[in-house]
Amino acid sequence: MRNAIEFRVYGDYALFTDPLTKLGGEKLTYSVPTYQALKGIVESIYWKPTITMVIDKVRVLNAIRMESKGIRPIEYSGGNTLANYTYLKDPCYEVQAHFIFNPHRPEMEYDRNENKHHNILKRSLLAGGRRDIFLGTRECQAYIEPCVFGEAPGFYDNYGDIHLGNMVHGINYPDETGRNQLEVRLWEPVMKDGVIEFIKPEECTKVRVIAEMQPKRFDENNVQAADELLAEWEGWGMK
Amino acid sequence: MSWLLNLYETYNSNDKCVGVIEKKYNDREYTLLPIAHTTQNAQIEVEITEQGDFHSARVLDKTEFSTLIPCTEKSASRAGSVVAPYPLHDKLSYVAGDFVAYGGKIKKEEPFAAYIQQLEGWANSEFATPKLKSIYRYLSKRRLIQDLVVGEPVLYLDADQKLITTWDKKYEPLHGEKPRIFTAVPGEVDSVFIRFNVYSPDKALTKVWKDTELYDSFIGYYSQLLGEEDICYVTGEKLPGTDKHANKIRNSGDKAKLISANDTSGFTFRGRFTHSHEAATISYEVSQKAHNALKWLIQRQGKIMENRVFLVWGNDSPEVPCLTDNDNIFAMEFGSESSRPITLKAHTNQEFAFDLAKALSGYRNKLAIKSASKANVNILVLDSATTGRMAVLYYRNLDKKLYFDKLIDWHSKCAWLHRYQKDGQGDLLQFWGAPATKDIAFAAYGSKANDKLVKGLMERMLPCIVDGRRIPQDIVRSATHRASNPVAMDKWEWEKTLSITCALINEREGYDVALDKENTDRSYLFGRLLAIADVMERNALDKDEKRSTNAIRYMSVFSQHPERTWRTIQNALQPYQAKFGKQLNYYSSMIDEVASQIPFDEFNNEPLTGKYLLGFYSQRYKLYQKTEKKQDEGNHAGDEDHKEDSSSGM
Numbered sequence: 001m002r003n004a005i006e007f008r009v010y011g012d013y014a015l016f017t018d019p020l021t022k023l024g025g026e027k028l029t030y031s032v033p034t035y036q037a038l039k040g041i042v043e044s045i046y047w048k049p050t051i052t053m054v055i056d057k058v059r060v061l062n063a064i065r066m067e068s069k070g071i072r073p074i075e076y077s078g079g080n081t082l083a084n085y086t087y088l089k090d091p092c093y094e095v096q097a098h099f100i101f102n103p104h105r106p107e108m109e110y111d112r113n114e115n116k117h118h119n120i121l122k123r124s125l126l127a128g129g130r131r132d133i134f135l136g137t138r139e140c141q142a143y144i145e146p147c148v149f150g151e152a153p154g155f156y157d158n159y160g161d162i163h164l165g166n167m168v169h170g171i172n173y174p175d176e177t178g179r180n181q182l183e184v185r186l187w188e189p190v191m192k193d194g195v196i197e198f199i200k201p202e203e204c205t206k207v208r209v210i211a212e213m214q215p216k217r218f219d220e221n222n223v224q225a226a227d228e229l230l231a232e233w234e235g236w237g238m239k
Numbered sequence: 240m241s242w243l244l245n246l247y248e249t250y251n252s253n254d255k256c257v258g259v260i261e262k263k264y265n266d267r268e269y270t271l272l273p274i275a276h277t278t279q280n281a282q283i284e285v286e287i288t289e290q291g292d293f294h295s296a297r298v299l300d301k302t303e304f305s306t307l308i309p310c311t312e313k314s315a316s317r318a319g320s321v322v323a324p325y326p327l328h329d330k331l332s333y334v335a336g337d338f339v340a341y342g343g344k345i346k347k348e349e350p351f352a353a354y355i356q357q358l359e360g361w362a363n364s365e366f367a368t369p370k371l372k373s374i375y376r377y378l379s380k381r382r383l384i385q386d387l388v389v390g391e392p393v394l395y396l397d398a399d400q401k402l403i404t405t406w407d408k409k410y411e412p413l414h415g416e417k418p419r420i421f422t423a424v425p426g427e428v429d430s431v432f433i434r435f436n437v438y439s440p441d442k443a444l445t446k447v448w449k450d451t452e453l454y455d456s457f458i459g460y461y462s463q464l465l466g467e468e469d470i471c472y473v474t475g476e477k478l479p480g481t482d483k484h485a486n487k488i489r490n491s492g493d494k495a496k497l498i499s500a501n502d503t504s505g506f507t508f509r510g511r512f513t514h515s516h517e518a519a520t521i522s523y524e525v526s527q528k529a530h531n532a533l534k535w536l537i538q539r540q541g542k543i544m545e546n547r548v549f550l551v552w553g554n555d556s557p558e559v560p561c562l563t564d565n566d567n568i569f570a571m572e573f574g575s576e577s578s579r580p581i582t583l584k585a586h587t588n589q590e591f592a593f594d595l596a597k598a599l600s601g602y603r604n605k606l607a608i609k610s611a612s613k614a615n616v617n618i619l620v621l622d623s624a625t626t627g628r629m630a631v632l633y634y635r636n637l638d639k640k641l642y643f644d645k646l647i648d649w650h651s652k653c654a655w656l657h658r659y660q661k662d663g664q665g666d667l668l669q670f671w672g673a674p675a676t677k678d679i680a681f682a683a684y685g686s687k688a689n690d691k692l693v694k695g696l697m698e699r700m701l702p703c704i705v706d707g708r709r710i711p712q713d714i715v716r717s718a719t720h721r722a723s724n725p726v727a728m729d730k731w732e733w734e735k736t737l738s739i740t741c742a743l744i745n746e747r748e749g750y751d752v753a754l755d756k757e758n759t760d761r762s763y764l765f766g767r768l769l770a771i772a773d774v775m776e777r778n779a780l781d782k783d784e785k786r787s788t789n790a791i792r793y794m795s796v797f798s799q800h801p802e803r804t805w806r807t808i809q810n811a812l813q814p815y816q817a818k819f820g821k822q823l824n825y826y827s828s829m830i831d832e833v834a835s836q837i838p839f840d841e842f843n844n845e846p847l848t849g850k851y852l853l854g855f856y857s858q859r860y861k862l863y864q865k866t867e868k869k870q871d872e873g874n875h876a877g878d879e880d881h882k883e884d885s886s887s888g889m
Binding site for chain 2: 018019020021022023024025026027028030063064065066067068070073074075076077081082083084085086089162163164165166167168171182186187188206208210211
């Protein structure tokens with residue numbers, strides 16, 4: 001696919017918190033990553049306000065296993081407390097994602113050089129991402145490497161369909177929807193032979209409006225265009 | 240599929256069990272609660288005529304305390320001085336209109352006013368039933384205490400016409416011996432719980448708290464009063480939501496909630512969300528049904544170990560009437576109280592125990608037909624770190640067929656011959672299979688192991704069974720150490736530890752109990768040597784001589800320094816060897832044979848691996864089997880047989 005990358009992401013643990021268990025603080029993970037969690041990973045590889053990352057599909061390579069740990073979270077009113085968090089053990093995923101130019105940021109139009117961004121994205125992936133990669137929550141450190149989607153053998157090959165029930169798909173932020181509000185999207189994914197094909201964020205029918213929110217402003221004044229940077233670099237090369 | 244959705248579906252596919260009272264083995268009653276209902280212990284039952292007049296009242300026995308009552312979200316979680324009446328049955332201070340007149344103390348607002356107003360709303364709604372109207376008509380007369388103290392009284396007044404809350408000797412002239420109500424109520428009498436029933440002289444009416452018509456009436460009425468509709472995070476449908484979720488999940492005194500949201504100062508959900516309903520919403524119906532199903536399942540088939548709940552259930556498709564199909568299949572793994580095959584048959588699903596046994600011995604056919612359906616099995620482990628909240632520690636939802644494959648796999652891989660279980664008559668049972676996880680814990684940590692340790696191990700073993708993971712090394716090592724130290728335990732305990740340890744080691748090795756004469760593993764051979772020395776000395780001793788043999792006493796050192804210790808053991812054997820006549824040849828040739836199999840350079844003091852226990856067990860088993868056989872046949876064949884045996888041992 002155009003502008004796409006394929007990569008494998010893995011770590012010792014993952015915690016894609018089920019929002020229902022988030023309320024009380026005894027976190028339990030979803031059994032598969034959400035769209036938003038994967039989007040976060042891709043954005044950690046490379047992101048700029050010019051582009052929007054889109055996750056196409058994810059493939060679960062290892063069997064879904066859970067492991068609980070006793071955790072001592074900080075009590076913000078003082079002291080600490082006890083909780084049991086339940087993580088996914090040995091998570092390993094293959095992800096296919098691509099980027100599009102953010103249509104809700106016309107002010108960034110001057111930075112739309114598709115080839116350049118795609119190359120930066122691929123380079124960043126090869127380097128292991130520009131920022132730290134983690135699976136769901138910050139304590140679940142993860143690693144990425146390029147791969148060919150669907151090549152390696154997986155636990156769920158020829159497994160059939162698994163209905164995962166109602167899950168969070170992701171969060172709508174105003175700079176990607178054009179609406180000045182924060183929204184949560186829900187959907188009912190089905191894992192086919194270990195692969196979840198995500199629907200596009202705008203195709204989600206179940207959307208909850210959470211609160212008012214304003215997008216952050218990006219333009220020439222606080223962002224340097226990829227072309228400019230390239231020109232600058234090439235200029236350096238001349239010296 | 241999420242655990243809550245599975246619980247919700249389990250409720251829906253078992254709605255025939257709603258309100259049906261079932262009994263546990265200890266006679267404790269439990270039931271699948273209808274939504275918007277809960278159970279309470281009532282101490283007084285008041286009968287009201289259909290016309291709405293007082294008929295009679297009595298103090299209840301302990302055995303009939305338990306009452307299914309309707310409840311609202313508020314009343315279900317009321318605490319302290321909050322006035323939140325139950326819709327129908329409630330405490331005296333709520334239901335008695337003349338409570339204050341008889342000296343009842345109330346804090347701020349009058350509970351009765353709130354109660355009768357709520358009841359009025361229900362009784363005047365389109366959902367009201369005749370019984371409900373009778374009760375409402377009577378209670379609105381505000382004369383309950385007045386009726387309860389006259390005639391054959393259940394409540395008592397003192398000289399000032401005030402209610403007696405605690406019994407005192409000074410009331411004896413008035414009322415005689417201490418009346419029953421004062422022992423029936425925990426605490427003071429004004430907190431007595433009252434349930435109402437409607438009496439008819441000419442027809443037998445269903446008890447109000449067992450009347451499904453009344454359940455439906457309240458559910459119908461209450462569903463109108465629920466809050467705003469929002470997307471339910473479990474089903475994805477737009478339904479009236481709730482922010483109050485059930486407690487009392489494990490038992491009636493359990494305050495821990497699975498879903499709670501009173502944390503507004505910490506950052507459990509705050510950050511991008513400011514209120515808990517922004518982070519997630521769950522519908523009232525789903526919350527009620529899922530929690531009720533969970534409570535029901537825990538009562539029915541849950542294993543509770545030091546407050547940790549281990550639960551396995553199947554949420555079969557709705558056409559399967561009740562989920563007895565996999566009832567207590569895990570009882571074979573969990574909980575020694577039900578792990579005896581005999582008792583297991585008595586109070587759990589016979590068919591499955593049988594199926595599993597059959598499947599284990601290769602007859603999978605029946606299971607295969609059963610698992611052709613798309614049924615799923617859920618495995619859930621719950622525990623709480625603090626009193627208020629409970630967490631899901633482990634959740635798996637897997638295909639029933641896969642689940643059985645895994646169970647069969649586990650039972651054939653982590654298997655050994657055990658003889659520590661007793662049947663009803665107290666005879667030792669011999670069985671081949673995987674030990675219960677609880678027993679594994681005792682083998683690894685000793686029979687006095689802390690419950691917390693045991694429950695931790697039980698949880699760690701789950702992935703080994705369900706995912707076919709390797710048994711954690713520390714458990715195997717710990718069990719091996721304990722099994723190598725027989726002098727520290729009673730004989731029966733050591734035998735149990737030994738066979739369980741063999742099962743654990745064998746999970747990796749895949750040996751058979753039958754002696755493998757071709758096996759040239761150093762540890763295995765050393766184990767065999769030890770067994771021969773043990774059996775030889777044991778046979779030389781008198782029958783009633785109970786002391787341990789040298790081999791057993793030196794076992795621990797032997798496992799660490801086999802060569803050096805073997806010399807000691809062999810020297811110690813000499814006096815016993817002298818006792819044998821012809822038979823000496825038999826044993827010493829066997830020792831020679833085994834010893835010669837150990838390569839010269841491996842006959843050293845390198846510590847032995849756990850495999851030596853397998854060699855020890857198999858060799859000892861072989862030798863004892865032979866003696867038993869010899870004794871059986873001895874009467875017929877005599878010495879001939881003996882010769883054959885000893886030659887076969889060469």
